[in-house]
Amino acid sequence: MSKTAKEVVKDFYNSDILHDNTVLETYFHKDLELLWNSADGLSIMNYDDIVSFFEEIRRTYNDLRVEISHILQDDDNVTIRYKYYIRTMENPDEELGIAHFIAIWQVKDDKIYKGYQVSQPVTENDDTNESYHRVKV
Numbered sequence: 001m002s003k004t005a006k007e008v009v010k011d012f013y014n015s016d017i018l019h020d021n022t023v024l025e026t027y028f029h030k031d032l033e034l035l036w037n038s039a040d041g042l043s044i045m046n047y048d049d050i051v052s053f054f055e056e057i058r059r060t061y062n063d064l065r066v067e068i069s070h071i072l073q074d075d076d077n078v079t080i081r082y083k084y085y086i087r088t089m090e091n092p093d094e095e096l097g098i099a100h101f102i103a104i105w106q107v108k109d110d111k112i113y114k115g116y117q118v119s120q121p122v123t124e125n126d127d128t129n130e131s132y133h134r135v136k137v
Contacts, residue, residue: 002110003110004073005073005075005076005077005078005105005106005107006071006072006073006078008027008078008107008110008111008112009071009078009080009105009107009112010068010071010080011027012026012027012028012112013066013068013080013082014066015027017054017057017058017064018057018058018061018063018064023054024047024050024051024054027111027112028047028050028111028112029047029108029109029111029112029113030047031046031047031113032045032046032047032050032112032113032114032115033045033046033113033114033115034046034049034050034114034115034116034117035115035116035117036115036117036118036119037117037118037119038118038119038120039119039120039121060088060089061086061087061088061089062086062087062088062089062092063086063087063092063095064084064085064086065084065085065086065095066082066083066084066085067082067083067085068080068081068082069081069082069083076106076107076108077104077105077106077107078104078105078107079102079103079104079105080101080102080103080105081100081101081102082100082101082103083097083099083100083101083122084097084098084099084101085097085098086098096122097122097126098121098122099119099120099121099122100119100120100122100126101117101118101119102117102118103115103116103117103118104116104117
């Protein structure tokens with residue numbers, strides 16, 4: 001039985017991307033396209049770009065945790081709002097919030113196929129204790 005689009009996206013974000021080398025193959029379609037607006041501008045990424053991106057994440061961070069505040073489904077499209085927290089190799093005892101994200105993902109063949117993502121780095125002005133109250137996900 002196939003999963004809903006929401007389950008596919010939620011399962012990806014809750015996976016252990018740092019330690020499980022099968023995550024990308026499991027959750028991302030080989031024809032993936034991601035349009036990502038960040039503080040650096042627009043990046044258009046494909047499957048191989050995402051693989052390279054997460055290889056660098058694995059080399060850089062000791063731990064990666066996601067906090068999801070919203071996840072909504074409309075047919076095969078899922079919108080998710082989340083924040084990533086990291087622990088560095090140099091300071092594994094300190095967890096830092098690094099960025100806020102909102103992404104819209106299209107799921108095809110039970111895999112994440114196309115995405116539009118906006119991210120913003122965490123700043124000292126962020127209300128990190130209040131901005132991610134739990135909502136039903």
